[in-house]
Amino acid sequence: MKNNIAILVLLTVVMTACGTFKKAANLPDTTTTTQTTPQVITTPCDAIIATLGDWQTLQTGGNIKLSAGSNFSSAIQVRMVRDEAIYISLRPMLGIEVGKLIITADSLYAMDKIHKRYIAEKVSILTSGIPVTVTDVQDIFLGRPFIIGKGTLSEALKSQVIASSNSPIVLKAKESYKGYGYSFSFDKNNRISSLDIVPAGSSAAAYQVKYSDVRGTKAGNIAHAINVSASIEKKKMAFSLSYKDIDWNGKIKIDKDIPSGYSRMSAKDLFSMFSN
Numbered sequence: 001m002k003n004n005i006a007i008l009v010l011l012t013v014v015m016t017a018c019g020t021f022k023k024a025a026n027l028p029d030t031t032t033t034t035q036t037t038p039q040v041i042t043t044p045c046d047a048i049i050a051t052l053g054d055w056q057t058l059q060t061g062g063n064i065k066l067s068a069g070s071n072f073s074s075a076i077q078v079r080m081v082r083d084e085a086i087y088i089s090l091r092p093m094l095g096i097e098v099g100k101l102i103i104t105a106d107s108l109y110a111m112d113k114i115h116k117r118y119i120a121e122k123v124s125i126l127t128s129g130i131p132v133t134v135t136d137v138q139d140i141f142l143g144r145p146f147i148i149g150k151g152t153l154s155e156a157l158k159s160q161v162i163a164s165s166n167s168p169i170v171l172k173a174k175e176s177y178k179g180y181g182y183s184f185s186f187d188k189n190n191r192i193s194s195l196d197i198v199p200a201g202s203s204a205a206a207y208q209v210k211y212s213d214v215r216g217t218k219a220g221n222i223a224h225a226i227n228v229s230a231s232i233e234k235k236k237m238a239f240s241l242s243y244k245d246i247d248w249n250g251k252i253k254i255d256k257d258i259p260s261g262y263s264r265m266s267a268k269d270l271f272s273m274f275s276n
Contacts, residue, residue, distance in 0.1 A: 045163040045171060048190050049153060052144055053220030057081050060246040064090075066239035078243065079252045083135045087254045102256055105134050109256055116262045141241070143192045143211040143223025145171055145184040168193060191221055218248045 058080045065073045074092035079085075083105075090099040102109040103123060110119040123134075131149030139146040145153040147160050153171070164170045169190070172183040185194045191214035197207040207230045211223035226241045 043163060044165060044169045044186075044190075045153075045158045045161060046155075048145065048169070048171065048186055049155060049158065051190050051216075051221040052152060052154075053218060055082055055219035056249050057252050058219070058246050058248055059250060059252050060243045062241060062243040064239060064241050067237070076241075078141075079254055080138055080141075081252065081254065082138065083133075085254050086134060086138060086141070102254060103134055103137060104256075109258075111258065111262070116259075117265050118258050118262050119265050120258070140195065140209060141226065142219075143214060143221070143226070145192065147173060148175070148177070148182075192223060213242070217246060219246075222246065 058078070060078050062076050062078060063073065064076050065071070074090045075095070077087075077089040077091060077097075079087040085105075086101075086103040088101045089097050091097050098114050099110070099112050101111075106123055108119065108121050108123045112118065133149055133151075135151055136146050136148060138144075139152055145161075147153065147157050150157055150160070153161065160174050162172045162174060164172075167188045169186040169188075170183050171186070172181060176182075180197055180199055182195065182197045184192060185196065186192055192211045194211060195209040208228075210227040211225070212227075213224040214221050215224055224243045224246075227238070228240070229236070229238045
């Protein structure tokens with residue numbers, strides 16, 4: 001694969017597509033609530049929050065299939081430390097690592113072992129100053145609703161979403177970015193089905209993450225299959241991820257060391273890969 005390093009970073013570029021939007025006016029709250037008695041009411045938002053469990057680390061294997069001008073598929077290994085780091089290793093043949101991507105709270109590392117080159121940049125090259133966090137990216141990879149820059153949806157954050165009462169249930173973030181809103185859809189069993197990023201005034205998503213194979217785990221409902229579509233430098237990009245069973249809360253290692261003899265690529269070199 002000629003562009004191992006581009007493929008690795010493409011994972012992050014697509015998954016943080018919402019980070020390219022500048023903050024705009026809040027979306028109007030069109031939901032009204034009528035409460036005639038002081039009794040506790042379980043809302044659709046409450047029911048979804050109840051499916052979101054706690055976790056500290058995870059490790060799993062899986063596969064990636066990608067279309068970005070050419071098709072590519074590979075086995076992968078994924079490791080995460082909650083709120084701290086994401087590690088993705090490409091292993092297309094016999095379990096041999098040919099490249100890896102590491103995202104931390106403030107840095108992005110990508111290594112192409114075939115061509116002995118690497119990238120080490122501030123993660124802000126992907127987020128354009130928008131407060132997308134490593135926690136947000138983890139939630140995208142796992143199919144968990146979140147509020148950009150503030151964390152996984154919780155009781156403390158539920159006032160920042162508008163919840164529909166219909167099926168499918170839709171949770172729409174009240175705050176938008178550069179005229180784009182984002183929302184999460186769930187089926188009747190409170191399992192996530194999509195993350196949609198939609199231009200204001202439109203009903204069609206500009207970017208979409210579709211989720212399937214949602215399983216109950218030690219960390220709550222987690223999607224084990226993800227399909228993403230987006231556009232970078234006017235090129236259509238799409239990829240799918242599938243996970244095997246996930247091991248939770250074990251001891252894991254995320255190695256950021258760069259071997260000697262590797263050449264460093266700049267951010268300019270990186271993005272030129274998508275404009276050729």
